[in-house]
Amino acid sequence: MIKNTNAFILSYNQYKNSSIIASFLTDNSIIQAICYRAKKNSKSFGSDLESISKLNINIYKKNENHLSILKESSIIKNYKILEKSIYSSLAVFYIREIFLHCAKDFDNRYFILMEKTLDALESLEENNYDDKIKKMYIDILIRAFEIKTLHIAGISPNLDxxxxxxxxDNTLFYSILEGGLICSKCKNIIKDSIKITENDKLFMRIIKYTSLIDIIKNEDLKNIYNNSINNVKNIMEKSIFNHINKTVKSRKVLEEIL
Ligand SMILES: [Zn+2]
Structure with a gap:
């Protein structure tokens, strides 16, 4: 059966001499497909797979137990400006790796979140901010991406x-295992309570409820960023780890550069 679908590439690995096995995020979970002769035949899809693009792909699916075969691909939208930016490219690597672990459920919101994150990064790159501001907004966008991923996975942090x-009242603690705020009375019965500030709560509420494209226009975030990024980053990192039970390799490289 041939299936035509829009897709984002999540990973690709060399297979034998000239083929590639790729994982695609579609609006209906992740599909793994083999792309024969992808290297030699770059005109058909080899180079599409290496770019940051929204693709349209034709997949041949034999049956459940066999790997699908990529028949054809074309670029619907190429995010060239992200490919040229070291910060955005590394952010995309990270996003892809998170989705490889998280987006296995049949839920089209992962696909929508992928597209919105790329669009927000693109809009940010087009703004010509200086490097410091750009890095700050990428850092915030990644935290927002994480909190929205957790929300889709059904473990949305409770921030109310x-x-x-x-x-x-007095909810100045956070528990990763419980997935939300903890008050000063309950903190004693929770094993993993982390002290947080009003500022941290505000930061998390903004990134949870604001659309990604509006986050890069939010001036309030500039003021609360410095005081809260470390705490929020720590909470998000541990929450993601708690969800997928794996260390995300590309995270470290991204952290070092931001
Ligand atoms: Zn309580």
Whole structure:
């Protein structure tokens, strides 16, 4: 059966001499496909797979137990400006790796989030900010990407009231395992409570509820970024780890450059 679908590439690995095995994020989970002679036959799809693009692919699916075969691919939209930026390219590497682990459920929101994240990065790159501001916004966008991924996975952080007792006062602790705010009374019965500030809560609320494209226009974030990024980054990193149970390799490289 031939299936035609839009897709983003998540990974590709050399297979034997001249072929590639690629993982595609489609609007209906992840498809693995073999691309025969992808290297030699770059005109048909070899180079498409190496770019940061939204693709349209034709996949031949034999049956459930066989790897699909990529028959044809074409670029719908190429994010060239991201390929030229070291910061955005590394951000895309990270996003792809997260989705390889997270986007296995049949949920089209992962595909939408991928597209919106790329669009936001593109818009940011087009803004010609100086490097410092650009890096700050990429850092924030990645945190927003993480919180939105957790939301799709059904473990959206609860940022309104204590997740144990429902109290909305004195909620200046956070639990990764419980996935939300903890009040000063309940903190004693939680093993992994992390002290947070009002600023951290505000930061997480903004990235949870604001669309990605609006995040890069949000001036308030500039003021709360410095005081809260370390705490929010730590919470997101541990929450993602708790969800996928794996260390994300590309994270370290991205951290070093941002
Ligand atoms: Zn409580």
């Amino acid at each position: 009231k204590c997740i144990i007792c429902g109290n909305s």
